[in-house]
Amino acid sequence: MRESGSLEQQLLEYKAILEHSGSAVVCTRNRRVYRCNPRAEALFGWPAGTLVGQRDRVFYPDSAACEALREQARAALSVGETLDIEMQLARRDGSGFVAHLIGRAIDPAAPGQGAVWIVRDITQEVDARESSAQLLREQQLISRTPKPVS
Structure with a gap:
């Protein structure tokens, strides 16, 4: 009896972690969402309880992007x-964002059992990286430009 209480406690703890995580968590199987946390629904713009059951295609700007990720x-x-x-991923309204995706099979010995995906919107981070890179290129160009002789 103590063992089942321990298992029940673990399940409650895992559920609390999933529901209160600051990262979007999506579980997929057979190209469908079968579990997700509230953060995933918010990130992708789905009302509470409506993302579960959706095809994985809803996360991508087009079918080519979806198929490319499936292959990877x-x-x-x-x-x-x-x-x-x-x-690049897409929200329900069609707007896009740059995502950092981490995916792992739930059971690596049986990948058909599904996968867990952690998703973060990194659009601002990517924009900042690109701005910094552009500034660096400009500074390098300025430093290589010969100074006029007076």
């Missing part, structure tokens, strides 16, 4: 690896 995921998850990438 299949290659990594089928051999027990973690997929860690940045890519």
Whole structure:
């Protein structure tokens, strides 16, 4: 009896972690969402309780992006690896954002059992990186430009 109480406690703890995580968490199986946390619904613009059951295609700006990620995921998850990438995703209203995705098979020995995805919107971070890189390029160009002789 103590063992089942311990298991029940663990499940409650895992549920609390999932529901209160600052990161979006999405569980997929057979190309459908079967579990997600409130942060995922908010990030992707879905009303509470409506993201579960949706096809994975709803996360991508187009079918080519969806298929490209499926191929990458299949290659990594089928051999027990973690997929860690940045890519463009889409919200329910069609607006896009740059996401950092970390995906892992729930059971690496049986990848068909589904995957867990951690998703973060990194649009502002990417914009800041690109701005910094642009400033660096400009500074390098200025420093290489010969000074006029007076």
